[in-house]
Amino acid sequence: MKPTQLRTQSKFRFLISGFVAIFAVCIFSVANASDPLSSWNDGPAKKAILEFVSAVTEKGGRDYVEPAERIATFDNDGTLWVEYPMYTQVLFAFDRVKKLAPQHPEWKIKQPFKALLEGDMKTVGASGMKGLMEIVMATHSGMSAAEFEKEVSDWLATTKQPRFKRPYTELIYQPQLELLDYLRANGFKTFIVSGGGIAFMRPISEKTYGIPPEQVVGSSVVAEFQVKDGKPELVRMPKIDFINDKAGKPVGIYQHIGRPPILAFGNSDSDMQMIEYTMAGEGRRLGLFVHHTDAESEYAYDRKSHVGTLDKALDRAAAEGWIIVDMKKDWKKVFPEN
């Protein structure tokens, strides 16, 4: 081989390897660009989501929906973050009872506070919804809005979930974060519509899910505007304002958002009315439920569960065209990396 020939060959090889590298980058980019839901396994759920978003965003298409009308609502507990074995907000309320106990000597003899302070969770449980409401009222009211926000933020920043040893704000579902991003990238406005307290979620919703406080709908206590020593503030009163659960969810959506979602995502029978309301609208709609089937990566529970019961919705799903997202089958991973 002549030196010139050699040089030409080596130049050619160099070019080839360059092309290969560029080609590889392109393939990778295309693969990535074409998979905005990379933590979702291929299957009927992922397919339904991709087809739905494609249909409602295709200009001139039969199912096209104007960006302003692309409202997507997500339940929070069990849909965006872990809710098992107990709703995070209830644990927050329990911790607050312990923290506030020195200022409430009467709790030493008053149930269900007495039982809670003694660690007798069976008696707390037996006090039912009435007992739980007393605990919630005692821990969620009687302070300013700003004070409560600080309590919530501090607790969430310092408390770890016992099994996974991570803050609750990290025990969020990676596939759902991708879905929220994907929807927003396609012109959707994403909302939380939760039975949980609106003021409990708002301090972390923007940082955790990219959902600003004004796009969080939830249960609330009555608030009062008061001017104390010339300083105006909002005071949280010991009275329920609204329970944003079950049939309350469509009502919360009506009062807060003012137009029906075209996509709604829940995980329990408490989300059924929200999904029914969403699917009842004209045009193409999508209703989904997370089914907790992954005891190893998260938890497995449904019909008989004390939290996030998924029973009637599971029975009705096929006939109604609701998508059941099987956590174990449909998700590659559950939580984001540490």
Added chain:
Amino acid sequence: MKPTQLRTQSKFRFLISGFVAIFAVCIFSVANASDPLSSWNDGPAKKAILEFVSAVTEKGGRDYVEPAERIATFDNDGTLWVEYPMYTQVLFAFDRVKKLAPQHPEWKIKQPFKALLEGDMKTVGASGMKGLMEIVMATHSGMSAAEFEKEVSDWLATTKQPRFKRPYTELIYQPQLELLDYLRANGFKTFIVSGGGIAFMRPISEKTYGIPPEQVVGSSVVAEFQVKDGKPELVRMPKIDFINDKAGKPVGIYQHIGRPPILAFGNSDSDMQMIEYTMAGEGRRLGLFVHHTDAESEYAYDRKSHVGTLDKALDRAAAEGWIIVDMKKDWKKVFPEN
């Protein structure tokens, strides 16, 4: 002059005139770009707005506010659209009583309906808040959310204001439209926070003000989720849910938006608490009131008015640093062109 010289000269002239034209366009654009509030006269109000927006958007500046926190709230009646001599929604309610009368034979003997149907407005007025509430309940509930929305849209599309002979949705304030656009262009999220019914404003808020339904906060009736013949719908009940007025405005802001505004704009004593709440926050804030002083272009009213009373707020403004926007002095024009 030689023919060549002539051609050169004319070419030169052509070029010059081209430059002049381009230059003129540039000047015009710069003038326009530098005056986003072209319907506002130079004066203390316009100056305060421009300085405020400049201060909170200047990165690294002392008063910088993150875009997410740039919440601006506007009252509607008398702040964004005409409210004199009577709130538009009350006129809508009156018209609905007349429309519904055939289905309500009992109104022929029941006050204040009887008086209203007979055109005896003095008796209607004498029935006070109680009578007005009866009229509002009878005309704003007992139908689905979708039906009510259609009623409102149809009425607003077909009804003209008696003096100006234009639909109410055209009797909006041009300077405020410019301000809303200017704020949004500077990263603000704009909200309506009105004593009026949330469901009365939402059908027109996006088209009229560029404010989507989910950014409208207002008074509401209780709604119920019902499934009728297999069809889910929201039914408006004859019961007040929330009155978003006076001390209710900061509460409505808390429940709906979840963070305080940094700019609030009202026009009456009913907006005073919203402005107080806004100004009480840390960092730079701006509170403004429209003062209706232009009897020729719109109306002139304040302390003794039966609608949009501006009395205490007018007295307190100077000491509190609230900006009083004098409609006649501060605005070049009131309504948009036909």
